Amino acid sequence: MTDKRILIIYTGGTIGMQNTESGYIPVSGFHSVIDEQLHPPSGSRLPDYDVIEIEPVIDSANLVPGHWPIIASLIQTHYKTYDGFIVLHGTDTMAYSASALSFLLVGLDKPVIFTGSQIPLVELRSDAKDNLCNALILAAYYPVPEVTIFFHGKLMRGNRSTKSKATGLDAFESPNYPWLGQVGSNSEIHSEVVLPATKQQFSCPEFNAHSVAILPIYPGLNENICRSIVETDGLDGLIIRSYGMGNLPNQNKALMAALKSATSNNCIVLNISQCLQAEVYHGHYACSAELNDIGIISGANMTTEAAYTKLLYLLAQGYDREEIYRQLGKSLAGEIDL
Incomplete structure (x- = not known):
């Protein structure tokens, strides 16, 4: 274990969905599923973490600008308590939320990593566990003081990212800016393209979705x-x-x-x-x-x-x-x- 502590904010999305007669839907109470899947063996490098979830959890296709201050305010409220933050989010609008939070959290000196999955965590072939475990390790051991998206081995600046594939596990790209890092057999951060920490200018204004x-x-x-x-x-x-x-x-x-x-x-x-x-x-x-x-x-x-x-x-x-x-x-x- 490490003395680092990470806060996981679960907003909904495929990672926590279950299949129903109506198709996949997000469900609450995802904390127990995460604990079960990530139960660390002896000598695990996973940091300690806590999980909170917004209420109600949402399919990210139903996300509206009013959700962004809710997520940002949770990070602002707990900012001094944790060493980093992971936002579990649906892929459809993840790049919108990561972009919005990059402006609401200007001046970060801690990592805020958005991640999720293309297949729910509870399913056998899920990409969720890899994405979540690697995001936890990056937040604790390779902290990048930005709002980022981690997906399928790539760490990308959130406001430079876009969803490029609907079903492929490598769902996101950063078309006009280099990756900030990648995870394979080794983890590597490209510090030369990472923003330096600056004076915090956190804000939480009310968005007018129709403007x-x-x-x-x-x-x-x-x-x-x-x-x-x-x-x-x-x-x-x-x-x-x-x-x-x-x-x-x-x-x-x-x-x-x-x-x-x-x-x-x-x-x-x-x-x-x-x-x-x-x-x-x-x-x-x-x-x-x-x-x-x-x-x-x-x-x-x-x-x-x-x-x-x-x-x-x-x-x-x-x-x-x-x-x-x-x-x-x-x-x-x-x-x-x-």
Whole structure:
């Protein structure tokens, strides 16, 4: 045993699900299952741990922004008591939650590791035990002071990660940033790409789930769809998922007029790419040259999950429009290359 102590926060997700006539559902009381599966043999390197769970536990497909302050507040409440934290979470929205917590927990000097599984822990072929055991060992012995995702041997920055496979055990990738570490026959941390611990700036604002929308660009985008989104009451931010390096169909005059109307009405419009590996650069192609004039901001190489949660976070902080523009161009938690 080690003198390190880790807090496991169980939110639900596949790792703790059981099969029913209606399909897999998350169940409460997962602490006993973890204890049974991880019962340490003599000489185990697993650290001591405690388990708490949110109520009710959720299928992560039902996650909403209001869940993020709940998870963050649990970490903030117990921060001085534990040496690290593991969040057991469903894979569908894990990258959203990890991204959101990276902004709520700026200045970490302890590890917060999200993990889960593609197969429930109680099933024979489950990947859950490996993911959980390795996350516990990393949190205790190889602490990275960031919000990360550990999955299938890879430790990745949470706000650089995205789910790339629905059924494969290697469900997550970090397309625009190196892994922070990996676990195989040995464990290795790439300290040169890990954020240094800084002054804590923890916060727990109330998110307005309806203040930001995401608009995917596709051939033949109907102007009425675009207009209905940008004219939604209470919309303060819009994320465009554009082509390639930030390209929009600039000959779609109705689309461009709707976006110009949005920025003129103080809606913050952020442009990110649909491509996994990309960086938005306005003006590289003529069809994106006018975006700066309209007032659309480049999201550089942020993931969809990071862009969405960062914009929600900045709006929840109550910043004015100019300050949000400034903060979007900064790296708050390693989410963007400068």
